[in-house]
Amino acid sequence: EAQVTQNPRYLITVTGKKLTVTCSQNMNHEYMSWYRQDPGLGLRQIYYSMNVEVTDKGDVPEGYKVSRKEKRNFPLILESPSPNQTSLYFCASSLYFRADTEAFFGQGTRLTVV
Amino acid sequence: KQEVTQIPAALSVPEGENLVLNCSFTDSAIYNLQWFRQDPGKGLTSLLLIQSSQREQTSGRLNASLDKSSGRSTLYIAASQPGDSATYLCAVSPFSGGYQKVTFGIGTKLQVIP
Numbered sequence: 199e200a201q202v203t204q205n206p207r208y209l210i211t212v213t214g215k216k217l218t219v220t221c222s223q224n225m226n227h228e229y230m231s232w233y234r235q236d237p238g239l240g241l242r243q244i245y246y247s248m249n250v251e252v253t254d255k256g257d258v259p260e261g262y263k264v265s266r267k268e269k270r271n272f273p274l275i276l277e278s279p280s281p282n283q284t285s286l287y288f289c290a291s292s293l294y295f296r297a298d299t300e301a302f303f304g305q306g307t308r309l310t311v312v
Numbered sequence: 313k314q315e316v317t318q319i320p321a322a323l324s325v326p327e328g329e330n331l332v333l334n335c336s337f338t339d340s341a342i343y344n345l346q347w348f349r350q351d352p353g354k355g356l357t358s359l360l361l362i363q364s365s366q367r368e369q370t371s372g373r374l375n376a377s378l379d380k381s382s383g384r385s386t387l388y389i390a391a392s393q394p395g396d397s398a399t400y401l402c403a404v405s406p407f408s409g410g411y412q413k414v415t416f417g418i419g420t421k422l423q424v425i426p
Contacts, residue, residue: 202355229410231411238418239418240316240401240416240417240418241401241403241416243412243414246411246412248412254412256412288355288356290355290356290411292411294410295412296410296411297343297344297346297405297411297414298343298344298361298363300358300361301356301358301411302355303355303356303357304355305353306353306354306355
């Protein structure tokens, strides 16, 4: 089954404790991205990747890191999480970066930073 | 900067009604517009994609129209069912870019009452 898998689905952590949210897709997609979704603000892009070893900042990259060492994986790293990073996070992938190829989204990771 | 607005923010209708969800965008220089569905605890699912050269797209009971010059799109749902209850988001990609430049609306939360 074609899918984007995120882990964990729910995470509660404390300020400053490094964490990683994993994202994996099984469709051999070139393009992957991370979004955060906040009430009243909608989906905002954090980072994206056009292909292996090619990443770039989205609209809200501060406080986040990513890597793309393999085509299928695109982890999101929070080196020192803060309460303002409490949010619902989504990973997405598509065959190419062009928006006329269908985007597939993971089920989301609800992160709470206390 | 592109801005995408969705009205209404929430909508509650009895089962069987036909309904229209609205999406407006400020910059008409778009590549395409997509409608997504988001279920609680799940990611986004692409419903319909309209290229800038098209006027509408249909899938089953769903019909999406696009009026690029006026910066508007509508999603028409015929004979609504309780299973249609979800949040519907529209997303606009600019003429010059792909998914890395997509702008999402905040969404319309639809409840269909049996």
